[in-house]
Amino acid sequence: MLKYIGCHLSSSNGFLAMGKQASEIGANTFQFFTRNPRGGAAKPIDPADTASFMDFAAENGFGQIVAHAPYTLNPCSADEKIRRFAFDTFTDDLRRMEYVPGNLYNFHPGSHVKQGAEKGIELTSELLNRVLFEDMHTTVLLETMAGKGSEIGRSFEELRAIIDRVELSGKLGVCLDTCHVFDGGYDIVNSLDRVLDEFDRIIGISRLKALHLNDSLNTLGSHKDRHAVIGGGSIGTQALAAVMNHPAFDGKPVILETPNDLDGYKKEIALLRSLAK
Ligand code: FE
Ligand code: FE
């Protein structure tokens, strides 16, 4: 099975530069922040750059790429100003993604900060109802979260509750982060099939659109969210390879968000390719 494996890259030199950099390290997909991860204005889109990237990606057999919303985007904040920033950023990012149609936009469902998970779910689905549009060509991904602090999206049930409240839910998918679900209490080391069956029962396996492949510095159910290099944490290389090779992820982008420089990523991609079935 052909695998689409890549890592997180810096977007500062544009799309074609990211595509070439990905190729150089053996990747055929990648992830990038749509703007500074801590927020702020995005560089204007250069239509010549996005067009050359689309050609490059097709010629080099790339899979879908994953745009990641900035960490500061919190759709369910109690603060109206922060929710406004989330709306403005989300809207602008989805408009920009139309220059690279057919790809994925991943975001963290948010932190409810003392309002309760139910209120958080309500506010996040409200935002999705305002930003998704009928003729968009991007699939928006809710990332599975570790449940650190007051994060929502820490269980499959919470993700399902958000999706259920969204009118254009056909535009929505889920990105499974191995470190986050493990820290969230899903035992992908000893019961991968059971976890994915549960995902299927609660959310539906067809919603699974991308994989963040990270080891975890912490233990099952720790609700911590600290990524480790592949094999450098409590999930381990074999279990991570089993997730990557599970048929549920066939044809889906596998993205490393491990603490690495480019050379480290290159080595991890080679390792994963050697373990790919
Ligand atoms: Fe993330
Ligand atoms: Fe992630």
Ligand code: ZN
């Ligand atoms: Zn994380």
